Amino acid sequence: MSLLDALPAPRLGRGSYPNVVLVSLSAVMLAAIWGLDAVSMAPNRIVQGTGAGVMEALGWPGALLASLLVLALGALAFRPNPTxxxxxxxxxxxxxxxxxxxxxxAGHFLIDPALPQARLGIGAGYWVVLFVLLLCLIELRLRLALTRLWPMLILAGVGLLWWLCAWLWLGDLALVQEYRARDQQLIRAVGQHVVLVSVAVSISVVLGTLLALLMRRYARLQKGAFAILNFLQTIPSLALFGLLLAPLAWLSANVPVLAKLGVSGIGNTPALIALVAYSLLPMVRNTYIALEEVSADTLEAASAMGMRASQRFWQVRLPLALPVLLEGVRITTVQAIGLTAVAALIGAGGLGTFIFQGLGQAAMDMVLLGALPILILALLVDAALGALAEALRPGGVQ
Amino acid sequence: MIELSQVSKRFGDETAVDAISLKVPNGKFCALVGTSGCGKSTTLRMINRLIERSSGDIILDGQAIEAYDPVKLRRRIGYVIQSTGLFPHWTVARNIGLVPRLLKWSAEDVQARVEELMGLLGLPIEEFAHKYPHQLSGGQAQRVGVARALAADPDILLMDEPFGALDPITRVKLQDELAGLQARLHKTVVFVTHDMDEALKLADHLVVMRDGQIVQQGTPLALLQRPKDPFVESLLGGLERGLKQAALSRVKDHMSSLGPTLPSQYRIAADCSLRQALSVMLRDHTDRLTVVDQHDVPIGELSLRRVVKEAQLEKGATRDA
Structure with a gap:
């Protein structure tokens, strides 16, 4: 399956349909290269940068190379075959x-070495090309029937190269300058973020599974529990953090044991409670559905062969539910990674700190410095758990 | 020996099975036939206690089934269903070895038994042992289903429309194989189907059900010759009843010895049914066939008159009995 199947394709030559998706993506990239700013240049951190087109940024040889490569991609897509x-x-x-x-x-052309604060911003054109290239990668993965692993390896390789370049030669880049100014802080924030997400997800996996099991046993519990979880999901995250502030502060003031454990109105405790509250719905829903949708025939056969209830659960129901159950863990985790950013507002730390500080200082590159690792974390978790679920399907397919 | 007496099952106000009584002696093949919703599957599932009956007695080898722990009871009874119910996350070998493993056989014994059964059901070990159910065709999957049911060598086999989802050619092939297996293994089989031809072909004892009740039971021949009412008659094929009856008799049991006259040029194998012999006569426009053995050597002859007379004789015989 691919996006292409949904589109009518003109017939060209002998049985060869151009890949409309790749051709259009190439056209979009070409338009972005020539129509949008490739980079922007600012004399210091706060001032809005001035944009620069591809000719200014790369000079005519660079602009020509970029255009030719994109054209080549479009041309290859006109005669699709494995080669x-x-x-x-x-x-x-x-x-x-x-x-x-x-x-x-671009840094060499545009940055005046006399201005130590001058910095290079990545322009809209660059972002669009990067995004469209990722779409091309997805389309090509489907067309070449590659496993999920290949694009991950490619992206890891490319990411490493980008990292290396940023480390060694891209000192002019605003993003790199922001990073250099607070690298220890960023690494600590990534750590906090990962810990918060891991703890919250672990708690919701345990709680969610228990709740789903109870719901299967007591049918009456099911409606009530889903109603509450659905309601929790509708509260805006910021409001939930706020709502937890007063009762937790009161608890910490009046119950010394809790205060000793680190419970307070702001910080990790309310963040964890809110994260778990949001994570429970996808977790419980997927676990419940996963366990319920195991084929009735298979389960009856298990009973008819003389499996005891516990054997039937552990050997048949759970293993067959596991891929869907993991899907729930995946959705929950990706959602928690995003939500944890908001938790920075109540002092729980994490990468959200960078986003909100950046917003406060009108320093967009600092916002980016917080947002990019969140994006990467989410993609990594998504890919890893997706691959795990795929690997657990019986015989590779189902 | 499976014995049901006055067994009923009610779901709320609905009576699914209504006071049926039935005996299946050891080693016999009993087919429950009827239209959908007549209670035949429910009857079957009450025997291994997947459904608990509302009233009546079910006795297995002289003991009421409540005397058995349901789990242990089921491990003694093979069970085959239309959708196979194979475990999709297990290989063929692991699926087949399930009940022996539940009975805590040693790993070597399980392995040996799995290999034996795969041989018995025509599933080459190298090709199939490590396949998963979704990689099998319908016929192969159902063979695995039968092998799994036979794994712990149960005396009793319950089969719920096992071949209902297969294409006609595979279905006939598996029916033939099941008949062959039964001739060797002599299990006590209760077989549910809505396909009367399948039932006539396989069963020693035929039970026709409608609306939860048994309408008529007896040997296939007895039912064909004297259907109790128009429902049973239509189920048995109406006007084609005579042909179905002919299908139950073998040519070799009804041929006459080779006479002095010139043998017919048209031949039929001794193992064929009288129905097939009639079909050959119609096809080749002849009223006389030469009967040959498996080496194509003539061993007798069969005439149309004789086929018709045999049918009359049998009719007389059952009347006397």
Whole structure:
């Protein structure tokens, strides 16, 4: 399956349909390269940067190279076959790998060495091309029938290269300057973020599974519990953090044991409670559905063969439910990674700190410095748990 | 020996099975036939206590079934269903070895038994042992289902429309194989189907059910010759009843010895049914066939007159009995 199947394709030559998706994506990239700002340049951290087009940023050889590569991708997509798709994949990877070098060239052209505060921002054109290239990668993965692992490996390789370039030669880049100014802080924030998410998700996995099991046993519990969980989900996250502030502060003031345990109106405790509250619905819903939708015939066969109830649960129901159950863990975790950013507002730390400080200081690159790791964390978790669920399907497919 | 007496099952106000009585002696093949919703599957599932009956007695080997722990009871009874109910996350070998493992056989014994059964059901071990159910065709999956049911060598086998979802060719093939297996293993089988031809072909004892009640039971021949009412008659094929009866008799049991006249050029194998012999006569426009053995050597002959007369004789015989 691919996006292409939904579109009518014109017939060209002998049985060869152009891949409309890749051709249009190439056109979008070409338009972005020539129509949008490639980079922006600012004399210091606060001032709004001035945009620069591709000719200013890369000079005519760079602009020509970029355009030719994108055109090549579009041309390969006109005659789709496995060889051309592999070549297209090569082109996509090449463009991804060349992009940091483009930034270096732009820095060389545009940054005045006399201004130590001057910095290079990544422009809209650059972001659009990056985003569209990821779409191309997804399309090519489907077309070449590659497993999830391949794009992950490619992206890991490209990411490493970007990291290396940023580390060694991209000192002009605003993002890099923001990072250099507070690298220890960022690493600590990533750690806090990961710990908060892990603890919250672990608690909701345990609680959610228990709740789902109870709901299967006591049918009456099911309606009530889902109603409460659905209601919790509708409270805006900021409001929930606020609502927890007063009662927790009171508890911590009046129950010394809790205060000793670190319970207070702000910080980790309300953050964890809110995260768990939000995580329970997807967790319980998926666990419940996963356990319920195991085929009745299979379960009856298990009984008819003489399995005891416990054997039937552990050997048949649970293993068959596991892929859907893990899907719940995946959704919950990705959601928690995003929500934890908001928890920074009540002093729980994490990457949200950077986003909100950046917003406060009107320093967009600092916002980006907080948002990018959140994005990467979410993608990593998504890919890892997705691959695990895929691996647990019987015989690879079902 | 399975014995049901006055067994009923009510779901709320609905009576699914209404006071049925039935005996299946050891080693016999009993088929429950009827239209959908007549209570035949419910009857079957009451025997291994997947459904608990509302009243009446079910006696297994002289003991009421409540005397058995349901789990242990089920491990002694093979069970095959239409959708196979194979465990999709287990390989073929693991599926087949389930009940022996539940009975705590040693790993080597389980392995040996799995291999034996795969051989018995024509599933080459190298090809199938490590496949998963979704990689099998319908016929292969149902063979695995039968092998799993036979794994702990149960005396009793319950089969709920096992071949209902298969294409006609595979279905006939598996019916033939089941008949062959039964001839060797002599299990006590209760077989549910709505396909009368299947029932006539396999059963020693035929039970026709409607609305939760037994309308008529007896040997296939007895039912064919004297259907009790129009319902049983229509189930048995109406006007084609004569042909179905002919299908129950073998050519070799009804042929005459080779006479002095020139043998017919048209031949039929001794193992074929009289129905097939009639079909060959119609096809080849002849009233005389030469009967040959498996090496194509003539061993007798069969005439149309004789086929018709045999049918009359049998009719007389059952009347006397």
């Amino acid at each position: 051309n798709y592999s070549a297209a994949l090569g082109v996509v990877v090449l463009i991804l790998a060349l992009m940091p070098f483009g930034l270096m060239v």
